Amino acid sequence: MSRSMTAWLEQQAAVRERRGLVRTPMTRLGGDPGVDLASNDYLGLATDPRLAEAAREAIGRWGTGATSSRLVAGTTALHLELESGLADLTGMESALVFSTGYLANLGVTTALGGPGTLIVADEHCHASLIDGFRLSRSRVETVPHNDLGATGHQLRTRTEPRALIAVESIYSVFGDAAPLPQLLALAEEHDATLLVDEAHSLGVAGNGAFQGRGSVAGTELAAHPNVVLTATLSKSLGSQGGAVLGSALLREHLVNRARSFIFDTGLAPSSAAAALAAVGIIRAEPWRAAAVHRNASSLTAGLMHFLQWRGTAVEPFQQAGAVQSIPMRSAAAAQEASKAAHRAGVRVGCFRPPSVPDGVSRLRLTARATLTPHDIDYACATLRRILEETP
Template identity: 65%
Template sequence: MSRWLAEQAGVRTARNVERTLMTRLHDAEVIDLASNDYLGLSRDPRLAEAAAEAIARWGTSATSSRLVAGTTQLHVDLENALADLTGMETGLAFSSGYLANIGVLTALGGPGTLIVADAHCHASLIDGFRLSRSRTETYEHGDVADAERLLADRTEPRALIATESIFSVLGDEAPLDELLDLAVRHDAMLLVDEAHSLGVTGAGRGSVFGTALAGHPNVIVTATLSKALGSQGGAVLGSAALREHLINRARTFIFDTGLAPSAAAAALTAIGIVIEEPERVASLHANAEAIANTLVPTLEPGQFDRGAGAVQSIRMPDARTALAASLVARAAGVAVGCFRPPSVPDNISRLRLTARADLSSSELDTACTVIERAIKEQK
């Protein structure tokens, strides 16, 4: 095993895909276009106060599985608030969005379920497909006709279509209305991962809210609490029957310690802020537009992928130049994401920028100037 580990390290280095941890200091003076704190809520004092109050009342841990002693009133309140926010009937909180995806897919999957998945689905969904023991077929990114082709000749009694509403790397939107129509016609469930749209689209309520998908019996929504909501955890939202099934069959719910009360309280507070302060979501979209308007003229045609939410990305020639540009930007005080294979679904290395709501105009101007220079230095 030691020899194999050394060989694997050599392969990663040769391919310029070696990853290292970068320690973030609490007082570092960095303009952050890398994190998923889309609404700038992770440092909001109201979330910190709610988390501290929850610790004082409930302790630092849920103390056990939700089925033993780990369900507090905070968990119930959070699940109800998430269902109301997204327009779904009920919700069930998990310890992370990753575990929520794995939990629902393994609980619904098996040899009798065909999964038809978008080619750009996140790793948490892919791991769920693999662990579900379901036959899984992948359709071309955003191609509803290709998804229908895969469903047309299925032999399994059950089927599930999986997609993200806003995709995590390119930031583009899925054709949700068309996918719902497809699901209904083929008696399939449609699972929509709202990780990058909750708090971002639909006035902060996500891409499903206010559409025909909201509350539809064929629709399942998964979400994370660790991005726009500035907390930690995840959730599955859907029908009451689905919730009861997950409580009894989702192993990542049954056998995991419940979400910490502090995280539940912070997320619950964040939901209230999203509803009461719509200007935060508006600011996010204005900042995304400002980033695009500033950088697109400085780049090659087609190099900038304009996202529908916070995520914007810049195509780079290869993994080496993407990493080099990100390091140059970091040294100049601007943090950007560096996404390289295998983290990119189309094998194109990218700089990934997040247009956070709390970035000022001067910060955006500085960041764009630094990013433009960092990219030009790689030519």
């Protein structure tokens, strides 16, 4: 690297250090992870032997890699079966699988965006959506979180022929829900497309017979012409990969125009096979989604008293799925608390700027299905003690 570049990197590192914002990859050591409130393996499927077996079989048949882009030689029968399984699970007409959820968001926003499309984005949208908005060269209007009035105003006053409203059904950091029926009404009124990222909802949300099938399945949004979904296969589905779900016409457009689909090696067949096994398990074992909600309520109950005592200005628990978040007074306090929890055998996420939409550092907890009542009691007692001691 040049001297000027090196000097700049050193200066950037010093700023991160001063602000308590240094990030380091968390290494998983294997074996007993302690009480895991950090991972997005919401249903406990990442270590399910049925997924491992499906992946092994796929490697035996197709090899370890997809070998090329989906358009060249990277599509196997597994990819196609996974696409129809995902469409069926979510109640959408069709699906297209990408190699990550990040690339699915990039693909759909760039393929639907452009100079003739206004994007109205919730301010809490995930980085992968934001990057897609920027790449798309659309005009982007960011509206306050879950603000229907501001969304309607932007749609009403637009000059572009097309508009895309971008939201997450359950938000990744706060864990709260988007008002989907009202957003759909706005989309219909203003001839807009509603793009819903189901990353934290698939496997967890859904009512009655649709439990675990996401926030959209079984509602008026499913297969609605104005609705497009994205999903990741790396959270509840315990695998890797992503998908865009919508009409067959949309799928055909993405195959031809989404650069993150066209110019990327296809999803590894083993990941497609594991995700496909997970789709079957989500359907057959709705108790997993129910367990997430039960565990989320127990975590809320176990930490609520402490949070009220803390008197934070930010509403702590508006949780709609597995994600809960505890606002902290500073990035350094969040980091200190998460390290102390880790030492005590409880893993929690530590989210600091720029990963928090409002700049408030947080501990992020995931109420995973396979936590036991003892895990939750221990985690709550440990976190109460640590948070009381954290300045």
